[in-house]
Amino acid sequence: MLPQLVVSGLAQGVLYALVALSMTMVYRATTVVNFGHGDLVMGGAFVVYVLVVYAHLPYLLGGLLALTILFALGVGIHQGLMRRIMTGPHLAIAMMALAVGYGLRGGARVLWGREVLPFPRIFPDHAWMLGDVVVTSDNLIVSGTVLGLMAVLFVLFNVTRTGRLLQAVFQSQRGAALVGLNVDAVHRVMWGVGAALAALGGVLLAPITLLYPDMGVWVLVRGFAAMTLGGFGTLHGAVLGGLILGVVELVLGAYVSTAFIDISAYVVVIAVLLLRPDGLFGQQVVVRV
Amino acid sequence: MALLDLADVTVRYGGLTAVAGVSFHLDPGEVRAIIGPNGAGKTSLFNAVTGHAPMASGTIRFRGERIDGLAPHMVSAKGVRRTFQNGGLFGELSALENVLAGLHTEVPSGFFGVLFGLPAARAVERSATARARQLLDLMGIGHVADQPAGALSGGQQRMVEIVRALATRPPLLLLDEPAVGLAPAVREQLLGVIRRLVREEGIAVILIEHAIEFVMSVSDRIVVLNEGKVIAEGTPEEVPKNREVLEAYLGH
Amino acid sequence: MPGALPAPVVGRPALGRWVFLLVPLLVLPVPFFVNRYIQYVLNLILVYVLVGVGFNIVIGNLGQLAFANVALFGLGAYASGILVVHAGWPWWTTVIPAGLVGALAGALASLPALRRIRLFYLAIMTMAFGELMRWIYIRAEPLTNGSMGLAVPPPVLLGVRLSSDRSKFYVFLALAVLAVVLTSSLLRSRFGRAFMAIRDNELAAAAVGIPTDRYFILAFAWSGFVVGVGGAMYTALVGHVTPEAFNLLELILHFAVVMVGGLASLAGSVIGAVVLTTTPELFRGFPGVQELVLALLIVGVLLFLPRGLVSLLSLRLPLFRERYYRE
16 A cells, blocks of 8 residues: 555656746745746636637647747746836735636636636556556656756756856856856746746646646645755755655555545645754754844 | 943853853943954844843843843843844834833833823823933934835935834943944934933943944944954054954955 | 835824724615615625635734635524524524634634744645644534535514515614724724734844734734624525535635725725625626626726726825824
8 A cells, every 4th residue: 555655656746846946946046936836827827728728639739739838938038027016025025826726817807707617638657566556558658748848958058158157157146147147038937947947847737636726725835845844945855845745645545544645735834934944954944043 | 330341151052152251341421432343242232131042151231230031121121222234113104102101111101091091191102102202302313203114215214214213212222233324414413412312411432334334433442353362452542553463364 | 125115104193093883874865766686685795794804814914814704704694594494493592603713713723823833834734724624514413404505594683574685784884994993993092003913024023022923813813803794694695504615716816805995995995895706696697707897807907007996096096005003
């Protein structure tokens, strides 16, 4: 039982890791926590739904288009909105992100109202047995894509020049600006990338779940929980936190109470911030007042 | 008895030692200047005294009583007040409200009295307001009392912060770079204010400053810090001649 | 100063603050001229006046990103409903307990902030708290009747059944006036100044002798009390308390009330309550449009009028600059 839970949990956790990673990247590059991130994931899911179901595009093409569209949206959000209030109070920034997400949700609701949309079957219906453990093709495709993406990102960050410039911006906005990096351009690109990665989460989620306009909330909370668990603001923490959260949800859900499938994320956020604010793998979180 | 007694104070931030074993004592009514290159640990020392930074070791006594380890609001209540280097004002409040905040511990209005607008609480609040206006008038900035503190000029802001710190007539005032960025005329004004405070109210002052002439013209003694340690101490005549001091400044 | 809003408008008001009490007086005869629907909306506005006033204390005056407001609102609503339905208390006696429940929960919500958890971390944590509460409402079926929601009979005041919206109006109006007047008294004292000192510069606040931890708890507790009473009013108004009413969408509405109206402004909270209750009602029946309009409203305010609508009034009338002292 336990190995199955772990495997399924990891397969689920991989998505949480992706969401957490994309939120962390935007946060590190721009110091903004995007409270609307879950709704961007929802946006990606709905866009690919429209492209596949209404425009009859193949899933892969639809997915790539969704990423591109959301990338543009992310850039637009930065250029049109976030840029203008970055120097203002944190509350305004948090609210702006929330409001944008809220608007996206409203847009989705205008189009689909109270409907819950099923996605056509895209991933093959295969399952493999590894000892006692069942691994479905859903699991493999989602995990494979995300892990592959992370490998690419890892290489980009540590090997390429752009990646190392990005690291500089992650470390210190001011420092990067002082050495002549165009921080505004980095912010623009990172908002786009963050949105595109969110879209990827939505694209991968779409075939394996039901779509509805409020699904962003579910995603957001789990993204936060993953970030907090792994160590808020660290990239490796986001990934590890996501994976662990996925497993924790299922394991606690099976052995303690099914309630934990729903509330693990909330409990994790509250408990971790109270007991060990740095998370499992993170650095200083407590604001030095 | 010394007003303030620092013995072997050490402050560390993570791996960095900001203040390393500093000791000195201050008598009532004295003006002491702390100078030194940037990063010498001056503000960290202030933070240790006022409880804003924990000490790794050492003791701090105020009027014979240990104040190290106390929370900042308790240190303040004991009679140690300060200003901050980078704007310690409550920017969204008016100058008057800033000074009123400075009087916080001396406005004994209770929560329910205030909530229900009981006469006793109202009276207490009104007299506090009158007192605050008076203090601002005494310092010559009464005319800006109702303007938001953040909108005042640099010199006016500095004054408001000082008035706020002095509102409770503290025996000890710590000023962190009070003269920085001020026009010469305003500096003169500030000097006059400090001299008057010391002479008429008997307030002891410790100030951190970079402006040497300012320091020379108002201090009784000067302490020079470098890399967290005291490298010289003496009168305004002695200190500039000290070789180590010269090296510390030239070396940076 | 980092992260500051543009400077507020200055000036000592020429008229007394008594002019603000005129508004409730002027509004007294209104119920006799409006139909049931508009009366309901007016009542809803009054509920959100309390929501706004309460929330504004924590995010406007104390300046903390604590998003527990909806949780407190829900707790007040359920506390009132549960006492009426399960313990048989008449509604008017549940108002203070609802406030107290809100105050206690508010104080609890302040504890992480005391451990120096701030900014986005505090926001995330309080949001998680709100969602957790919602899950609890759904699961605590014996008490809350779960997702079906708690059906509460019409409120009773001193033996009189307030079955019409008009009768509720006067009770709500009294509560709203009380909330504003009491909060105003609190803000115009060393307590209010302490809250704002903490907001503007926490280190300096401690340096002038303000015990910041204590005042944190106090601000959250008073905020919780006001919002909890608002929750009891909500229960009386709607008669049916469901977990769905207290989700993240509701949180954004609370934000909008405060930000569109005016941060740290009592007049702003009232204005925000009016605008944010009437605007969604204009679009009722068009799912999604309400949210789009709300989102646009918030974005618009954030970009062009960061001090909220009340700042438009301040420019013309120095009256609207709030003073935090008595003279």
